[in-house]
Amino acid sequence: xxxxxxxxxxxxxxxxxxxxxxxxxxxxxxxxxxxxxxxxxxxxxxxxxxxxxxxxxxxxxxxxxxxxxxxxxxxxxxxxxxxxxxxxxxxxxxxxxxxxxxxxxxxxxxxxxxxxxxxxxxxxxxxxxxxxxxxxxxxxxxxxxxxxxxxxxxxxxxxxxxxxxxxxxxxxxxxxxxxxxxxxxxxxxxxxxxxxxxxxxxxxxxxxxxxxxx
Amino acid sequence: xxxxxxxxxxxxxxxxxxxxxxxxxxxxxxxxxxxxxxxxxxxxxxxxxxxxxxxxxxxxxxxxxxxxxxxxxxxxxxxxxxxxxxxxxxxxxxxxxxxxxxxxxxxxxxxxxxxxxxxxxxxxxxxxxxxxxxxxxxxx
Numbered sequence: 001x002x003x004x005x006x007x008x009x010x011x012x013x014x015x016x017x018x019x020x021x022x023x024x025x026x027x028x029x030x031x032x033x034x035x036x037x038x039x040x041x042x043x044x045x046x047x048x049x050x051x052x053x054x055x056x057x058x059x060x061x062x063x064x065x066x067x068x069x070x071x072x073x074x075x076x077x078x079x080x081x082x083x084x085x086x087x088x089x090x091x092x093x094x095x096x097x098x099x100x101x102x103x104x105x106x107x108x109x110x111x112x113x114x115x116x117x118x119x120x121x122x123x124x125x126x127x128x129x130x131x132x133x134x135x136x137x138x139x140x141x142x143x144x145x146x147x148x149x150x151x152x153x154x155x156x157x158x159x160x161x162x163x164x165x166x167x168x169x170x171x172x173x174x175x176x177x178x179x180x181x182x183x184x185x186x187x188x189x190x191x192x193x194x195x196x197x198x199x200x201x202x203x204x205x206x207x208x209x210x211x212x213x214x
Numbered sequence: 215x216x217x218x219x220x221x222x223x224x225x226x227x228x229x230x231x232x233x234x235x236x237x238x239x240x241x242x243x244x245x246x247x248x249x250x251x252x253x254x255x256x257x258x259x260x261x262x263x264x265x266x267x268x269x270x271x272x273x274x275x276x277x278x279x280x281x282x283x284x285x286x287x288x289x290x291x292x293x294x295x296x297x298x299x300x301x302x303x304x305x306x307x308x309x310x311x312x313x314x315x316x317x318x319x320x321x322x323x324x325x326x327x328x329x330x331x332x333x334x335x336x337x338x339x340x341x342x343x344x345x346x347x348x349x350x351x352x353x354x
Contacts, residue, residue, distance in 0.1 A: 052314050058307055065306075069298040083302045090306045098317035151289050175293045180263075195263070202262065203254045210282055 042104040046097055057094055064105055065090070067176055068112045074171030075116035075164070077156050085115040109186050113168070120164050151213065158208040162201055169197035170205070254279065 040059070048056040065086065072082035089111045100107050159167055172178050172186075173194075180191045180198075187194070258279050261271040272280050 050315060050317055054310060054312075054314070055307075057310060058303075061303055061306060065298040065303060066296075069302070070293065070296055073296060074293065079299075083299070083305075086298065086302060087306050087309060091309055091311070094310050094315055097315040148289065148292075151285065152292075155286065155289055174287075174290050177294055198263075199254070199259050202259065205286070206254055206279070206282065209286070210278075213282055213285055 043100075046100060046104060049094070049097055057090075057097075060093075060104065060108075061090060064108055068109065070176055071109070071171060072112055072116055074159070074175045075113075075167060076119055077160060081119060085112060085119060089115050106186055113187075116168075117164060154209060154212065155205075158205050161208060162204055166197050166201040166204065169194055170201035173198045258283070 042060065042063075045056050045059045049060075068089070069082055069086055072085045073079060076082050076085065089108065092111055093108050159170070162170065168187075169183070172183050173180070178186075180194050183194050184191045255276060257266060257271045258276060260266045261268060261280070262283060268280060
């Protein structure tokens with residue numbers, strides 16, 4: 001039996017210290033280490049950048065790019081688009097760094113999330129496909145890899161059929177492994193509303209996929 | 215006001231029925247849930263949310279749902295481990311403007327209101343109000 005509730009290896013979350021509750025359930029909340037160089041708080045790094053240390057911005061980039069990349073990839077379904085949104089978001093963040101009040105991670109998340117929503121508003125896609133040549137494969141045999149390719153493609157199509165808010169909730173919960181509380185904090189909504197969105201997304205995905213995979 | 219249903223008077227910016235997208239071609243709205251699927255049970259949601267162990271939900275018909283979500287989770291796990299490609303990080307750092315980011319202008323900065331600052335502001339506002347009142351009274 002696969003154990004799904006395990007910490008994400010090497011993952012860096014937007015806020016550290018989350019804990020899992022059950023070891024045998026599907027993993028939705030995970031223990032994440034505080035990002036690179038936990039000794040230096042974000043606002044100290046920002047102060048260095050504002051004082052002219054351009055390279056210090058790389059600390060923020062390394063700290064937060066992975067979960068933000070996963071978010072953009074989950075929302076857009078395209079590595080190229082996700083990369084472009086990530087790049088545009090970090091450049092925008094750099095230019096407006098002096099305006100950060102409060103948490104940098106929540107601020108940059110909103111920039112990326114809005115970038116994804118803007119892209120979804122403007123672009124209609126009928127097919128999504130991840131190209132993960134440089135990403136590790138978790139499947140041992142060619143048959144498993146083939147099955148996985150098909151499932152990946154079907155899951156992409158099903159995710160693309162969801163409304164953006166449902167897709168966002170599902171991606172944040174299941175792909176990014178965030179807790180409902182953290183999602184509510186980042187999206188500025190309630191835990192109850194997010195649970196409803198995630199539940200609706202699951203039901204929609206199951207309806208779209210279960211005939212083939214259940 | 216009554217709607218004008220005469221198709222000859224349709225506004226140019228209104229979509230014609232023929233140009234409307236087929237339901238399958240557009241994303242589902244938030245409140246649309248496909249009717250052809252079985253509703254996912256609350257216990258399955260609770261398990262997926264980490265509130266119940268798998269052993270508590272793997273019974274009867276739910277076994278099918280559990281296996282389905284375990285399969286989906288396996289694919290999701292791969293996505294969860296994705297990292298930002300190194301070339302993207304490099305590209306971002308290279309694309310940063312050479313000009314240093316400017317601090318926000320004073321009117322966009324956050325003000326931290328301490329009790330002393332609040333009292334001083336109140337006293338100042340009261341003094342200005344009193345001065346204005348005196349000036350108005352004298353002018354009369």
